[in-house]
Amino acid sequence: MPKGILGRKLGMTQIFTETGVLLPVTVIEAGPCPVVQVKTEASDGYNAIQIGFEEKPERRTTKPLQGHFAKAGLKPCRVLRELRAEDAAELDGVNVGQEITVDIFESGDYVDVTGISKGKGFAGVVKRWNFGRGPMSHGSMYHRRVGSLGDTGAARVFKGRKLPGRMGGEQVTIQGLQIVRVDPERNLLLVRGSVPGPKGGVVLVRESVKRRKKKGA
Numbered sequence: 001m002p003k004g005i006l007g008r009k010l011g012m013t014q015i016f017t018e019t020g021v022l023l024p025v026t027v028i029e030a031g032p033c034p035v036v037q038v039k040t041e042a043s044d045g046y047n048a049i050q051i052g053f054e055e056k057p058e059r060r061t062t063k064p065l066q067g068h069f070a071k072a073g074l075k076p077c078r079v080l081r082e083l084r085a086e087d088a089a090e091l092d093g094v095n096v097g098q099e100i101t102v103d104i105f106e107s108g109d110y111v112d113v114t115g116i117s118k119g120k121g122f123a124g125v126v127k128r129w130n131f132g133r134g135p136m137s138h139g140s141m142y143h144r145r146v147g148s149l150g151d152t153g154a155a156r157v158f159k160g161r162k163l164p165g166r167m168g169g170e171q172v173t174i175q176g177l178q179i180v181r182v183d184p185e186r187n188l189l190l191v192r193g194s195v196p197g198p199k200g201g202v203v204l205v206r207e208s209v210k211r212r213k214k215k216g217a
Helices: 063-072 125-129 209-216
Strands: 004-016 022-030 033-039 048-055 077-084 110-116 121-123 165-167 171-183 188-192 202-207
Touching: 004 048, 004 077, 004 188, 022 171, 022 202, 033 063, 033 077, 077 202, 125 165, 171 209, 202 209
Parallel strands: none
Antiparallel strands: 004 022, 004 202, 022 188, 033 048, 048 077, 110 171, 110 202, 121 165, 171 188
């Protein structure tokens, strides 16, 4: 089964290791996540499992999704995500309705955490793109502005130009974070360092892609 689980970011704290080292950790309330659907290459064109997180009232669920959950024999979930499998053999023994809990991870495992970053509103180029500022002396007329947009011969602004605009609120993945502690009784994961998003934001915790590749090699 692909190793992954959905959860909510509760916030950050710090803990001491057995040797007395102080570690900053993010607390994630993860799972339990039921398997809503098992997708195979024969029927869907690729191998994956679809997992849900947090129940929600049926009256707040669209008719198509109500049918989707009814087919699986599950109550509607607030969040749905897919976890890709490398081959069909990885899906052996995975059944619809099976629950995924934090037990799939152990202390010392490395994971990739995906979430929606904090929205910061409209920001200028200095904050958004780390541009250098101009002279701050009186009369310079150029303090934190964009500056030159390039050749005037083009008579237009090319796509991808770094300009002021809305900052944050994008999907971000932090790779190679280490799990410091697993608490199965309270469905908690303590991950070293910070993860994307505000408190209460939904995050997807998956086995580290780069570490998995190293093991395979």
